[in-house]
Amino acid sequence: MGDFWIQEGERMLFIGDSITDCGRRDRAFSLGDGYVSMFTELATAKYPERNIEWTNMGIGGNRTTHLKERWQSDVIDQRPDRLSIKIGINDLSSFRRGDHGGVPPEQFKENYDRILTVTRRSLGDIPVLLITPFYISTNWDDEIEGAVLGMIPEYIEIVEMMSAKYNTLLLNLHDLFQEHLKFRPAHTFCPEPVHPNHTGHMVIANALMEFLSR
Numbered sequence: 001m002g003d004f005w006i007q008e009g010e011r012m013l014f015i016g017d018s019i020t021d022c023g024r025r026d027r028a029f030s031l032g033d034g035y036v037s038m039f040t041e042l043a044t045a046k047y048p049e050r051n052i053e054w055t056n057m058g059i060g061g062n063r064t065t066h067l068k069e070r071w072q073s074d075v076i077d078q079r080p081d082r083l084s085i086k087i088g089i090n091d092l093s094s095f096r097r098g099d100h101g102g103v104p105p106e107q108f109k110e111n112y113d114r115i116l117t118v119t120r121r122s123l124g125d126i127p128v129l130l131i132t133p134f135y136i137s138t139n140w141d142d143e144i145e146g147a148v149l150g151m152i153p154e155y156i157e158i159v160e161m162m163s164a165k166y167n168t169l170l171l172n173l174h175d176l177f178q179e180h181l182k183f184r185p186a187h188t189f190c191p192e193p194v195h196p197n198h199t200g201h202m203v204i205a206n207a208l209m210e211f212l213s214r
Helices: 035-046 064-074 089-097 105-123 143-166 173-180 198-212
Strands: 011-016 053-056 082-086 128-131 169-171
Touching (some): 105 143, 128 143, 169 198, 173 198
């Protein structure tokens, strides 16, 4: 079956924004109905001998500023054995729109650095996976979509920088979706570029399984 990143008896915690949340606090308690639950189902099917505890702490609309505020209660106090973080598109979008509390790249870097510093200080050298923000579009001609496509590489580069600094695994979902968009239109994977549909979430879950089963 190959080697699986998550070991017997461990607790794996996922945290992020709406893409991770996916109804886990209401209609689809407690893992949501997106990539997190799909990935756990794949893991159960592929590695039946491993009893793993899964925790989803995603909250829709979150930016790194929100993660920083709830990091102690929602991550450190949970004492996970492994951690997955997927954040960033709301930071970028809020900054692009000029929203109050928008998160420019330099603040995104500071916030991300802070939560990972706290993680290492409090939880030691636990294995961590960072997942890049993504945008499911190739429409550079659209004013909004073109602006986001132009900005997202800087946010992705920061996640890559954090991964190198803190020695984490890194999964680049933006590149993955851009590859898929060479073969199928964006509406195959999403109703709009930020939020995947069922197929889009399956792409993420499958990529996670392939990446973590090497």
